[in-house]
Amino acid sequence: PEEFRFLFEDLRRSLAMNLCFILELRGKPVGFAVALKSGKRLRILMFGIHHDFQHLCLGPLLYSEYLRQATAQGYLVVEAGPVMKEHGAMISALEMMGMSPTHTYPVFEMDLCTP
Numbered sequence: 096p097e098e099f100r101f102l103f104e105d106l107r108r109s110l111a112m113n114l115c116f117i118l119e120l121r122g123k124p125v126g127f128a129v130a131l132k133s134g135k136r137l138r139i140l141m142f143g144i145h146h147d148f149q150h151l152c153l154g155p156l157l158y159s160e161y162l163r164q165a166t167a168q169g170y171l172v173v174e175a176g177p178v179m180k181e182h183g184a185m186i187s188a189l190e191m192m193g194m195s196p197t198h199t200y201p202v203f204e205m206d207l208c209t210p
Contacts, residue, residue, distance in 0.1 A: 118157050126157050135171040
C-alpha cells in the first residue's frame with residue numbers, strides 16, 4: 096500500500112547510509128551496525144556480532160571504527176538503544192565505551208494464548 100511506501104521512503108532518507116556497516120571475516124558476514132541520522136546526532140538502531148564470533152572481541156573493534164568514522168563525518172552525538180535492562184553484557188560494554196543511559200522505556204506484553 097501507499098502508506099508503507101511512504102514509511103519506507105522516509106526511513107531510507109533517515110538512514111545514515113555511509114554508517115551502515117557489515118563486518119566480514121574471511122568473506123562471511125559476522126556483524127553489522129545500522130543507524131539513523133538527525134542533524135549532527137546518530138542513533139544506532141541495530142548493532143550486533145554473530146554469537147559464534149563474540150569471543151573475538153569484534154564488537155569493540157566495530158564500535159571504535161564506527162565512532163571514528165562518525166566523528167570524521169561531523170556527527171557530534173551518538174545514541175545506542177534501546178537496550179533491554181536484562182541485557183547486562185551490552186549495558187556493561189556500552190558503559191565501558193563511555194556511554195551512559197539517558198532514557199528508560201517500558202516494554203509492554205500481552206499473552207495471546209489467554210482469552
